[in-house]
Amino acid sequence: MSDNLIERISSALESEYTLEGLVRQLLEMLELVTNMESTYLTRVEPDGSQQHILFSRNSRHMQIPEGLSVPWGDTLCKRALDEGRRYTCDVAGIWGDSEAAKALGITTYVSTPVRLADGSLYGTLCAASSEQRELSERSEQVLQLFAQLIAQQIQNEQLMKKLQQANAALTTSSYTDDLTGLPNRRAVFDQLPQLFTRAKLDARYVLVAFADLDDFKQINDVYGHDAGDEFLCAVGERLKAGVRYDEILGRVGGDEFIVAGAGPTDYADAQDAARAFKTRLASLLTGDYKLHSLTIKYGGPSIGAVAVNPGDVSPDMALRAADEAMYQDKKTRRR
Structure with a gap:
């Protein structure tokens, strides 16, 4: 040669x-x-x-x-x-x-x-x-x-393709809640800054809702953890079916969920949108849950929904505000 x-x-x-x-x-x-x-x-x-x-x-x-x-x-x-x-x-x-x-x-x-x-x-x-x-x-x-x-x-x-597929599967797994199949806390916290950046460029408010499933511990204690897991999955399915395609959704704790999306450009309209956001989610998650072995009549979660200006408020600050609003809602519901 x-x-x-x-x-x-x-x-x-x-x-x-x-x-x-x-x-x-x-x-x-x-x-x-x-x-x-x-x-x-x-x-x-x-x-x-x-x-x-x-x-x-x-x-x-x-x-x-x-x-x-x-x-x-x-x-x-x-x-x-x-x-x-x-x-x-x-x-x-x-x-x-x-x-x-x-x-x-x-x-x-x-x-x-x-x-x-x-x-x-x-x-x-x-x-x-x-x-x-x-x-x-x-x-x-x-x-x-x-x-x-x-x-x-x-x-x-072929090896590179397998590595890419394995990496994609690993990434998907690391960003997915094992029980409900929803995005997990890590996924939500990665997506929120992107939402805030886009909303800031468009001069729009950001709507953030924090939902806590009231009486979930009681469901576990009365019906067992299997029923509790099935109930969480049913909540996840309702959320997936009810949120909009451009909204961020995730399970961030045992019985805690976050939904976030872009809102209106006007302050007053954004506050109205936050209230409507809360009402929509409450209606979505309240009612009868027909599980495999029983039906649970659920009174609904406590929800805190806020509208924030992404130019003045960071994602972490918005989450704290939504969390605080949720606890205020929980107090009101208990009374």
């Missing part, structure tokens, strides 16, 4: 971070090494039904189109793999019944399987020409090397 080719391979490995970018460079090098008209990478469906041309390079008359899909059982690649024949310059004489070869005008053909670390077949790396071409030992070595490099890149991308 020439120093120039080694240098180009090293450069491609250093500069390309995607499968497509690497393969396109390797196909160009493969064309120069094999002197073939077309070089291409295929993907074989895991069930062996179809073969797809993922990336191809066509420099002369022959055209192997990207996106072409054919039944795997009728391909030169499968025949070559089954027969252990990687190269021929007499396709018509060996596989004369191949309709695909006739349609594409393939006379010389060479391929090698692209196998992953577990031995599974990903696809094939191929080169073809409408004219007879001799394949040197060096060209065959390059073909196999490129197939290994492509397999390694595929595995790297």
Whole structure:
């Protein structure tokens, strides 16, 4: 293998971070090494039904189109793999019944399987020409090397995808309440500053409501913790169904919930909106809860709802104000 080719391979490995970018460079090098008209990478469906041309390079008359899909059982690649024949310059004489070869005008053909670390077949790396071409030992070595490099890149991308999925699942889990499926305290406290920033830019007030489920301990004591957990889940479902798409919702404690959203731009309108906000949530959470084994007639939570100016009040200050308003509501309800 020439120093120039080694240098180009090293450069491609250093500069390309995607499968497509690497393969396109390797196909160009493969064309120069094999002197073939077309070089291409295929993907074989895991069930062996179809073969797809993922990336191809066509420099002369022959055209192997990207996106072409054919039944795997009728391909030169499968025949070559089954027969252990990687190269021929007499396709018509060996596989004369191949309709695909006739349609594409393939006379010389060479391929090698692209196998992953577990031995599974990903696809094939191929080169073809409408004219007879001799394949040197060096060209065959390059073909196999490129197939290994492509397999390694595929595995790297698959690993990266799994890591990203695992990270996304971990992030979702860390921001989700295990029992109710609502956003948890961490999620709410991460979202509130964003809400305040947007409301400040729009010159709008922010509505924050803090709800505490009165008599929840009694529900646990009388009906058991399983019923209590089921009741919390039912509360969560009502909140999810009743809050608006642009409102922040979360369970921030055992029986405590927060709802927040953008309000009007006018002070008086914002105060009216806070009262309406409280009424809406109270109506949403008050009433009969039909659980699996019983029905609970629930008198509703204590709710503190405030309208604050995001230019003057921080999220923490707003939460303290809503919490204080909730305790005032609790005192009033007890009287």
